[in-house]
Amino acid sequence: MPTMIEFSNITKQFPGNKALDDVCFSVEKGEIHALLGENGAGKSTLLNIFHGIYPDYDGKILIDGKKVAFKNANDAIEFGISKVHQEVNLVTELTVGQNIALGYEPTRRGLVDYDAMYQKTDSILERLGCRFKSRDRVNALSTGEMQMILIAKALFHNAKIISFDEPTSALTDREVDRLLKMILELKAQGITILYITHRLDEVFAIADRASILRDGKFVGTLNIKETTKEELIRHMVGRDVSAYAVRNNPLCATDEVVLKVEDLCKNGVFEHISFELHRGEILSFAGLVGSKRTDVMRAVFGADPYTSGEIYIGGKKAEIKSPQDALKYSLGLIPENRKTQGFVKNFNNARNMALASLNRFSKRGFINDKKILENCMYYTREMNLHPADPEYLTESLSGGNAQKVIIAKWMTTDADIIIFDEPTKGIDVGAKAEIYRLMEELVAKGKSIIMVSSELPEVIGMSDRVVVMREGKMMGCLKREELNEEIIMKFAMGG
Numbered sequence: 001m002p003t004m005i006e007f008s009n010i011t012k013q014f015p016g017n018k019a020l021d022d023v024c025f026s027v028e029k030g031e032i033h034a035l036l037g038e039n040g041a042g043k044s045t046l047l048n049i050f051h052g053i054y055p056d057y058d059g060k061i062l063i064d065g066k067k068v069a070f071k072n073a074n075d076a077i078e079f080g081i082s083k084v085h086q087e088v089n090l091v092t093e094l095t096v097g098q099n100i101a102l103g104y105e106p107t108r109r110g111l112v113d114y115d116a117m118y119q120k121t122d123s124i125l126e127r128l129g130c131r132f133k134s135r136d137r138v139n140a141l142s143t144g145e146m147q148m149i150l151i152a153k154a155l156f157h158n159a160k161i162i163s164f165d166e167p168t169s170a171l172t173d174r175e176v177d178r179l180l181k182m183i184l185e186l187k188a189q190g191i192t193i194l195y196i197t198h199r200l201d202e203v204f205a206i207a208d209r210a211s212i213l214r215d216g217k218f219v220g221t222l223n224i225k226e227t228t229k230e231e232l233i234r235h236m237v238g239r240d241v242s243a244y245a246v247r248n249n250p251l252c253a254t255d256e257v258v259l260k261v262e263d264l265c266k267n268g269v270f271e272h273i274s275f276e277l278h279r280g281e282i283l284s285f286a287g288l289v290g291s292k293r294t295d296v297m298r299a300v301f302g303a304d305p306y307t308s309g310e311i312y313i314g315g316k317k318a319e320i321k322s323p324q325d326a327l328k329y330s331l332g333l334i335p336e337n338r339k340t341q342g343f344v345k346n347f348n349n350a351r352n353m354a355l356a357s358l359n360r361f362s363k364r365g366f367i368n369d370k371k372i373l374e375n376c377m378y379y380t381r382e383m384n385l386h387p388a389d390p391e392y393l394t395e396s397l398s399g400g401n402a403q404k405v406i407i408a409k410w411m412t413t414d415a416d417i418i419i420f421d422e423p424t425k426g427i428d429v430g431a432k433a434e435i436y437r438l439m440e441e442l443v444a445k446g447k448s449i450i451m452v453s454s455e456l457p458e459v460i461g462m463s464d465r466v467v468v469m470r471e472g473k474m475m476g477c478l479k480r481e482e483l484n485e486e487i488i489m490k491f492a493m494g495g
Contacts, residue, residue, distance in 0.1 A: 004029035004161065004192045005050075009059035012045055019045040023059070023218045025211045032183065032193040034203045034224075037213035037236055038288075038489075040454065043196050046213070047163050050194075051083050052076040063161070082154030086166040088146040090138050097121040097134030100153045124152045128182060144175025151182060162186065163194035168202065169290045169471075180206050198288040200229050200493050212236055230486070233493070237456060237485035245432070245461030249440050251480070253281035253464045257315070258448050259331075259417055261300060264309030269295050270472035273309070277417065277450060280443045284451045284459045287469035288492050293452045294336055295472075297419050301333040302326045313417070327356060332410035334403070336421040336452070342406040343394045350376035350390035353408045360412075379408035384434060400431025407438060418442065421452040436462060456485045468492055 005027040012020040020042045027033040035043050048054045050061060052070030060067050063079070070076045073083075090099045097118045098105075106116045121134035130148050132141060138149065147167060154162045164183070168176045183193055183206055195207060203210055204224060212219040212235045219235050259277040264270070270292045277283050285293040299306040302320040311318045313329045320326050326333070335341035343352040354361050354372045361371045376390040383404040394405050403423065410418050420439065424432040439449055439462065453459050459466055460483045468475045468491035475491040 001028040001030065003027070003062075004031075004064065005194075006062040007046070007050075007059070008062065010046065010049060010061070011058040012042075012049060012054060013058075019216050020049075020057075020213075021216045023213065023216075025218055025221050027192060027194065027211075028208075029192055030187060030190050031208040032187050032195055032206050034195045034197065034207040034210035035213070036197075036203070036210050036232060038454075038456065040215075041213040041236070042216040043213055044165060045216075047083065047165060047194065047196065050076070050163065051081060077157050077159075080158060080160040082157055082159040082162050084147070084150045084154065084162060084164045084167050086169055088143060088150065090146055090149060092137075092139040094138060095134065096125070096132060096136050096138055096141075096149055096152075099138055099149055100124070100134070100156050104157065121152065121156065124155045127155070128152060142175070144171050144178065147171065147175070147179060148182070151186075159191065161192045161194070163196070165196045166198070166289070168197065168199065176202075198290075198493060200232060203232070204229070214238070229490075229493075233486050233489045237489055245436055245455075245458040247440065247462060248437075249444060251464055252444055254279045258313065259300075259450075260312040260315075262310045262312070264296065264299060264306055264311070266295065266299060266304075266306045270299075270469075273474060275467055275474075275477065277448050278464075279448055280446055281464045282439065282443055282449045282451055282462055284453060284463040284466045285469060286453065286456065286459045286466050286488050286492060287475075289454075290471060291469040291492065292472040293469050294421055296469075297333065297421055297450065297452055300326075301331060301419060303333070327413065327415075330414070330416040332356070332413060332415035332418045334406050334410060334418065334420050334423060336425065338399070338402055338406055339395070343402065343409070345393075345395045347394060348391045349380070349385070349394055349397075349405050352394045352405050353379055353412055356409050357412045375412055376408075379404075379411065383408060383438065398431070399425075400427040400434070403427060403431070403435060404438075407435070411442075415447070417448045417450070419450045419452070422454065423451060424453075424455070424458060456488055459483070459488065460485065470494055 003026045007023055007025055010020050010023040023046065037043050049057050052072045052075050055071050100121045101117045105112045107113055118134045125134060128148055128151060132145060138146065168179060171179065180202060187193060197203060207224045209221055209223055210232065211221045214236060256279040257276045258279050262274050264273040273296050287293050298304040300311060302322045302325050311320055318329050320329060344355065350372050353376050361368050373390055380388045385401055385404050394402055423435055443449060451462065464480055466478045466483060466488065468488055470492055
């Protein structure tokens with residue numbers, strides 16, 4: 001078959017991170033081509049380049065043998081390239097037809113030609129086999145039907161190439177089946193499909209070939225009929241774990257249960273979550289995007305409500321309805337989004353470190369600034385914080401140093417249990433090693449850690465045990481001696 005898309009030496013550099021490194025592969029005309037890789041492999045970045053979201057990159061893209069360089073998403077759409085996003089962003093108060101044509105409405109004598117718009121969109125909806133009509137309100141439709149609107153939108157623009165980025169993450173099984181059937185019909189109509197998913201069952205159901213990215217680099221392209229799930233996973237995760245996170249000190253987990261979660265549920269988000277955390281243990285939660293690990297941790301911490309279930313701390317039932325309650329139970333959370341949830345932007349390092357422990361630094365309603373300063377200087381030395389300036393604004397620090405301030409905030413509280421949500425996300429190698437050292441020191445002192453991480457080498461290197469989640473459900477709990485990347489990915493992908 002002739003080549004439709006050719007990615008040639010695509011390289012994309014962000015500050016401190018090379019997201020794509022010399023990526024080269026081709027997509028044949030009229031095929032369904034899966035794009036696979038772990039979280040952070042560079043899949044979405046490549047699609048964003050392809051669709052003109054990131055116009056600044058090295059390398060070149062050829063379509064039908066001709067070089068293209070889209071300056072924005074509109075350029076790509078006008079060229080016949082559309083994207084069906086993971087999140088369904090529609091104007092729910094408008095009609096289906098208005099959403100499909102939004103920004104590209106047909107006009108007549110300077111006014112929107114609604115008859116022509118609805119006639120064209122109804123023709124597309126009929127072609128897709130949709131039961132709803134162009135004049136129906138979007139707010140009356142299901143998530144799966146809204147996903148069909150996004151496909152209709154692509155056809156409205158006469159797309160010859162459509163990319164799908166995790167399109168089934170919020171759909172029911174029946175809606176997934178219908179969507180996959182529709183994608184096969186688009187292929188039969190000669191449309192070329194790029195398809196990103198973490199669900200390998202979908203890849204084997206519809207894809208012709210799959211290209212795999214790992215750490216921003218192209219690994220290879222496999223013919224789906226000639227490969228297996230195990231081989232795909234092996235290509236996705238094939239790295240030397242020892243080069244990343246590693247426990248330097250002896251494991252120190254005891255049999256004492258410090259936290260017990262029983263049948264925790266939140267309607268439509270996660271269900272039947274049960275686990276135990278032991279003193280001196282690092283218990284990790286692994287899973288792919290959409291597995292709801294962070295949602296579970298926020299519920300345990302009291303940042304978000306849950307529907308049912310029970311939490312026990314130190315063998316006693318805990319009523320945690322807010323982060324203030326969590327603090328009373330000696331429970332801390334280092335959030336995934338450190339810039340918006342980890343510290344106060346206009347506060348300096350000393351103030352941010354004292355933020356969760358102000359009662360320790362106040363007397364009769366007055367704050368003791370000298371004690372706050374002493375506390376900051378202590379942790380600045382302990383954590384090798386740069387710059388070593390208590391007055392320095394935390395928001396001006398590098399990612400690694402800002403994370404150290406947040407960790408120091410919870411160490412100041414002397415919390416017995418600390419949840420680390422993506423503790424080394426966006427942090428350089430040197431700072432990662434220091435944070436791993438701090439985590440080891442905490443458990444050596446009898447503290448207990450829950451770590452949520454999307455980096456499998458980090459999970460394997462640092463954990464005593466690992467809970468693997470998928471779409472709000474626990475898929476398995478693995479002991480340290482059972483850990484390897486292929487097993488974790490197999491559980492995370494529903495194996």
